[in-house]
Amino acid sequence: MRRIGVVVNPVAGMGGRVGLKGTDGKVEQAVERGATPRAPDRATEAIESLARHAEADIEVLAAGGAMGADAIRATGVEPTIVYEPAADAAEPGTVEPGATTAEDTRAAVRAFVEHGVDLVVFVGGDGTAVDVATALDELGVETPMLGVPAGVKVYSSVFGVTPRDAGRIAATFERVEDREINDIDEDAYRGGEVETELRAVRPVPVAEDLQSSKQIGGGSVETLAEGFIRDIEPGTTYVLGPGSTVGEIKSRLGFEGSPLGVDVWRAAPDGVEATSYHEPASPAGEVLVRDATEADILDVLDDPAVIVVSPIGGQGFVFGRGNDQISPAVIERCDLEVVASRRKLDDLSVLRVDTDDDDLDESLRGWLQVRIGRFERRMMQVV
Known part of the structure; x- marks a missing residue:
C-alpha cells in the first residue's frame, strides 16, 4: 500500500487575479479585493486524478479542515486525519484570513513523516514548497515531495504541470530525483524585481510532466x-x-x-x-x-x-x-x-x-x- 500525505495551503494563489502577485502577508487585502480561494479546487482535482490512476491501494493522510480534509472528502475519498490546525477557524469550503499558518504546514508534514508516508503532496506555491522542504530537512528524512501548482509564483521544479498531472504522478511514480526549490521576495516582486533564491534541494518523483525551474531573462526582443x-x-x-x-x-x-x-x-x-x-x-x-x-x-x-x-x-x-x-x-x-x-x-x-x-x-x-x-x-x- 502506498501512503500519501496531503497538505493544502488554503490561501495560496488568492492574490493572483486581484493583482497582488502573491499572498504572503496579503490575505486580508486579497479578500477585501474580492479574491476567492483557488487551492481547494486544485487539491480536489489532483486527488480525483490520484484515485483514477491508482494501480494499487493508496491511503491518503491529511491535515484537517481547509488544510486538506475538506478538499479530499469532496472527491469521495475519506482521508486519515493526522494533524488538526490549531487555528482552523474555517468552515468546510471556506477560508478565514489567517486561520492557518506556515507552522501548520510544517507540523502537518512532521505528522506525515511520523506515520510513514511514501510521499508528501502539497497544494500551494513556492512559499508552501519551502515550508514543506524545511520540515523534511529538519527531520533529516529522504521522503519525497510533490507540488500541486496553486500559487501565483511557481518558480520551483517540484510541481506537476497541472493538478491532474500531479495526481497521476503521485499514484504511479516508481523513482525519485533531486530537484530545486526556489523562492522570491514577494515585496520585491511587487516592486518589479525578480531575484530567485535556491532554498532547498529535495527528492521528487521522476516524471515528464514536472515543470522546469523558471529561467529569468531571454534573448533580444x-x-x-x-x-x-x-x-x-x-x-x-x-x-x-x-x-x-x-x-x-x-x-x-x-x-x-x-x-x-x-x-x-x-x-x-x-x-x-x-x-x-x-x-x-x-x-x-x-x-x-x-x-x-x-x-x-x-x-x-x-x-x-x-x-x-x-x-x-x-x-x-x-x-x-x-x-x-x-x-x-x-x-x-x-x-x-x-x-x-x-x-x-x-x-x-x-x-x-x-x-x-x-x-x-x-x-x-x-x-x-x-x-x-x-x-x-x-x-x-x-x-
Whole structure:
C-alpha cells in the first residue's frame, strides 16, 4: 500500500487575479479585493486524478479542515486525519484570513513523516514548497515531495504541470530525483524585481510532466517589438502581460509598464504614425490601467481586444503562471497574440496553459503562431 500525505495551503494563489502577485502577508487585502480561494479546487482535482490512476491501494493522510480534509472528502475519498490546525477557524469550503499558518504546514508534514508516508503532496506555491522542504530537512528524512501548482509564483521544479498531472504522478511514480526549490521576495516582486533564491534541494518523483525551474531573462526582443508595433490596429485594446519580452513592447508604446503585472493600452482610433522600418515611432494611444486586476481589465475591455503574452522560459506556460489576472473571463473576450524570442522557443518543445477552466484549456490547445521577429512567426503546439 502506498501512503500519501496531503497538505493544502488554503490561501495560496488568492492574490493572483486581484493583482497582488502573491499572498504572503496579503490575505486580508486579497479578500477585501474580492479574491476567492483557488487551492481547494486544485487539491480536489489532483486527488480525483490520484484515485483514477491508482494501480494499487493508496491511503491518503491529511491535515484537517481547509488544510486538506475538506478538499479530499469532496472527491469521495475519506482521508486519515493526522494533524488538526490549531487555528482552523474555517468552515468546510471556506477560508478565514489567517486561520492557518506556515507552522501548520510544517507540523502537518512532521505528522506525515511520523506515520510513514511514501510521499508528501502539497497544494500551494513556492512559499508552501519551502515550508514543506524545511520540515523534511529538519527531520533529516529522504521522503519525497510533490507540488500541486496553486500559487501565483511557481518558480520551483517540484510541481506537476497541472493538478491532474500531479495526481497521476503521485499514484504511479516508481523513482525519485533531486530537484530545486526556489523562492522570491514577494515585496520585491511587487516592486518589479525578480531575484530567485535556491532554498532547498529535495527528492521528487521522476516524471515528464514536472515543470522546469523558471529561467529569468531571454534573448533580444527588439525586432519582435518593432514588428508588433507595425501591426497595431487602430482602436484596439491590448491586454499586455508581464515579463521582459512584453515589457519591450510596452516601452515601444511609449510608457513604462509594470514589469510583473498586467497593463491595458488602447490604440487611438485614427491609427499609428507612419515610420521607417529602422526607427519605429511610438503609436498614438493611451494607457487605460497599469498593474491591473482581473476586475480592472474587465471594466475597460472593449471590442476589439487582444491579449499579448510571452511564454515562461523553461516551462512554456502561456497562461496560469504569474498572469492570473488574465482570467478565463478575460481570455474569452479577446484574441490572443503570443510573442517570444527565438532563443526562448529553442528551449521549449511545447507551450502550456493552466487557466482553471478545463473547457477553455482544451479550446486553447493545438497549434498557434508565435511572433519571433519583425515579420517571422513560428508554429508551436499548445498541449
